[in-house]
Amino acid sequence: MTPSVRWAFGSFFFLYFAYVGLVSPFASLFFLERGFSVIEIAVLMSMLQITRIVGPFSWGWLSDYLSNRTGIIQFCACLAAIVFLSIFYLQSYAAFFVWMFVLHTILSSLMPLGESATVHALFKDNSFDKRYGRLRLWGSIGFIVMVLFAGELFQRKGIELYPIVGTVVLICLALVTFRLHEPKMERRKMVKGELLLVLLNPDVRWFLLSGFFMIFAHAALYVFYSLYLADLGYNKFQIGLFWALGVFAEVLFFYFQSKVLSRLDPEVVLQAAFGIGVIRFVLIAFFPITWVLILAQVMHAATFGAHHSAATKLLQRWFTGPLQARGQALMATVSYGLGGTFGGLAAGWLWDATEPRNVFVMSALACGLAGMAIQKLRPNSLH
Incomplete structure (x- = not known):
């Protein structure tokens, strides 16, 4: 992978996750400003996960069929920028519901295909352990x-500037995709049933189940953490600092990722991430004071950074070659799609029916279930 291609992929991750950094902390506050209820907001935010149930796998199948990942990425990025512009004309809750569904069905293609293209390029020159984290940290x-x-902008000028910021980010993202390039993909006829053969492996199913529970756990964080902090009295800028701290910890992990993944098997890293996840969500639920919340955010290095890198590496043991994009998409579908959807809806119900901290108690339990699932992997099948 040449320096110019690394720059392009780094910029792609930077801008995609800049958009995520806009949506995750502030979309719920924007919808609240529009007068929607907590349950209505939970449903709107669940579109981020619901669209990942079918979207990524469909785009992944098309990518493997056409052997043209970067072309699909370019098409989807441009279409997403166009669709986002309609936010300036939306008024009703139903309109926002449809808009969120369409927009994020399109955007659901970008990260699985972008990850697949990056992994493909890095494995081609045997530099995954060394360079993947360094590229992925630009997203953080x-x-x-x-x-x-x-x-800071929304604290000073108001959350109504949210649509303008989103428009600028997605237009820049669309432009950057035209600089992406990956090694030529092997054009091979798709074999009927080849994916099913991989899924018959019980280790693959336990791995996917662990991903489901981990993102189920994090759905409460993605949907309600900003509202939770707002209820505790923190302003918008302080809420942004909490999110930034968690991702800064994630950046540090990605930078030093090679020292971890070159020494430990990915399933060991995953087990540690799940255990730290239990601790993190217990702290958020029962000790909501500033220094404890800061400590909990630092744990994001493990619960997201370590989990993501280890899961991506482990996935390559089962999904390679023409199955690669569908494997990456399947992980996104099961974890972020199904796990995120059910986790977000369950969190919304708990938030409305009980007390806010219970959504994070649920998250701690889900991390424990993820750890139990990954323990089911057979050691002799991993080497």
Whole structure:
């Protein structure tokens, strides 16, 4: 992978996660400003996960069929920028519902295909352990920059500037995709049933189940953490700082990722991430004071950074060659799609029916279930 291609992929991750850094902390506050209820907001935010149930796998299948990942990425990025512009004309809740569904069905293609293209290029020159984290950390930096910038901007000028910021980010993202390039993909006729053969492996199913529970756990964080902090009395800029801190910790992990993944098997890293996840969500639920919340955010290095890198590496043991994009998409579908959807809806119900901290108690339990699932992997099948 040449320096110019690394720059392009780094910029792609930066801008994509800058958009995530806008949506995750501030979309719920924007919808609240529009007068929607907590349950209505939970449903709107669940579109981020619901669209990942079918979207990523469909785009992944098309990518493997056409052997043209970057072309699909370019098409979807441009279409997403166009669709986002309609936010300026939306009024009703139903309109926002449809808009969120369409927009994020399109956007659901970008990260699985972008990850697949990156992994393909890095495995081609045997540099995954060394360079993947260094490229992926630019996504984390983009997230940090956005939450700090948007947090300060919205605190000073108001959350009504949310649509303008989103428009600028997605247009820049669309432009950057035309600089992406990956090694030529092997054009091979798709074999009927080849994916099913991989899924018959019980280790693959336990792995996917662990991903389901981990993102189920994090759905409460993605949907309600900003509202939770707002209820505790923190302002928009301070909420942005909490999000930025978590992602900064994630950046540090990505930078030093090679030292971890070259020494430990990915399933060991996953087990540690799940255990730290239990602790993190217990702290958020039962000890909501500033220094404890800061400590909990630092644990994001493990619960997202370590989990994501280890899961991506482990996935390559089962999904390679023409199955690669569908494997990456399947992980996104099961974890972020199904796990995120059910986790977000369950969190919304708990938030409305009981007390806010219970959504994070649920998250701690889900991390424990993820750890139990990954323990089912057979050691002799991993080497």
